[in-house]
Amino acid sequence: MSTISLCLLKGVAGRLCALRRLLNRPEKIVSTRAKDVEPASFKLINKCRYTVWPGLLSGAGTAQLPTTGFALNSGKSKTINIPRSWSGRIWGRTTCAQDSSGKFSCQTGDCGSGKLECGGSGAIPPATLAEFTLNGAGGLDFYDVSLVDGYNLPMLLIPKKTTNGLCGATGCLIDLNGACPKELKLAARENGQVGIACRSACEAFGQPQFCCSEAYSTPDTCSPSVYSQFFKHACPRAYSYAYDDKTSTYTCANTDYVIMFCPPPYSSQKLLGRRKDGATLPLVNKTMMYISSKHASSASSSGVVPVQLIAGAASIVVAVLLYWPSLLPL
Template sequence: MGLRLLLSAAVFTLLTISFFSEVHSASFKIVNKCRRTIWPGLLSGANTPQLPTTGFALKSGKSKTITIPKSWSGRMWGRTHCGRDSSGKLSCLTGDCGSGMLQCAGSGAKPPATLAEFTLNGANGLDFYDVSLVDGYNLPMLVLPKGGTRGGCGATGCLVDLNGACPKELRVASGGRVVACRSACEALGDPRFCCSEAFATPDTCGPSMYSLFFKYICPRAYSYAYDDKTSTFTCASADYMIVFCPSPYTSQKLLGARKDGAQLPLVNKTTMYIPSHHANSASYSGR
């Protein structure tokens, strides 16, 4: 009888551990290293409930930690140059979600915007994550897993200010300065750049000179729709730090001893940092 009780207790303990491991939540620590305030936005994917927080203001040098359900999928980005009109409606020059509020409330970023994309607790219990420039670029961003137990758990992102070197035909300018860099698909509408119509498969849609511009400077970021092999990363049971405007130099030192097996560097050292007025700023527009 005692043995049976011990076995029952052991089974109960294992089931309890299994249950709590399944409902264990991840955390996202969102850090603003830009020189000015940014307005992060979050959007849940299809069939995933919206998070209690879908947008907020984050001052320079500050951070905010959000608890994320382990089964969550969605994306995060930074809105920049935001201000309110006379009626109190919030709008942003880049990454605006159209809600008119701090909370994006189920609306996504208007391109161009740098996106951090996540699917947590996916196939084989792994998290899948990437930083995407497919919808263009507005801010440097780093995604750094912490405490992962399986998977490569590599850092990814685009640490360089692309606005200063953005091709002329892709630039979004305001007040005489470039505030974002559009994708070729958005700017030119050519199916070859959008991977659409006759170019809607990996075999027919390859990298363009524009996506190669993104890829050369930010080797681990998604540069076009079928850039999966070098741009999707996995990790299990990790928390994540998402840093806006990280320093490429500091990040290289931090990640110098990484053992994630990634074939591409996080930053192309020949283009470590392209200075521009926008580089570490996401300023209040004063409207």
């Protein structure tokens, strides 16, 4: 009886034949496994009118990426492949320069390495952070945009795959530097009046009730402060303090991501969809919209302007005109 005929038999003989045929085709097994471990693609886009220097830091127990820092000119993008098992942070550094001794530093988001590459060092607050745990519990990616360590520039985080209740966009689209409370404002070195970043209350005051530490180290004892509510009002989907999990953590599975610095202004609930818990939080407060400043160090209150939103179809039209064109090259 031929091998093919044997494989057509029912029962044990047929199953053994099928198994032998599978084992004799290792290329099929290899290709399937290779697909399972394909890296995630992270596309970083700079829509700011100034250069941004992204920094990347791997979490504890996760190997540092080959690239931990680079320059991203205005209007440019860069795609990085990241292992599916990765966890860590990505942020943007601003107003960076190299001094006469060759030391590299940035006025916001600096990692203290003295070099373009951060090499395992994280962002010095204040900095807007994109945080990831890929392939976590249940095989899901967990991600968020955090203002817990303060804010330095607008950021939009978008998973390329969208599913109802999952894979939502998140971020902070508002230029908060001009509107930042005086006691939280980080001023430019060359001009003490110009705000270039907004510190968290924890960093500014160091008190346990703002840092969710000591007697305030649990969700029941650490409540939102007037300062964290300032961040939450402007950026409803971003983390505003340590226990802001319910409306700030997002999940997706086996997808790629886009991180956009200084995203174009838009507002549309239809594009954002619903969260898994049913919330329909906008990415931006309905009375505020981001308008890019020409230079990172020239942010002012003009960056945050009240706008009169038009309901219904008009809002969707604005979103289509301003949001989708920015994503066409993805």
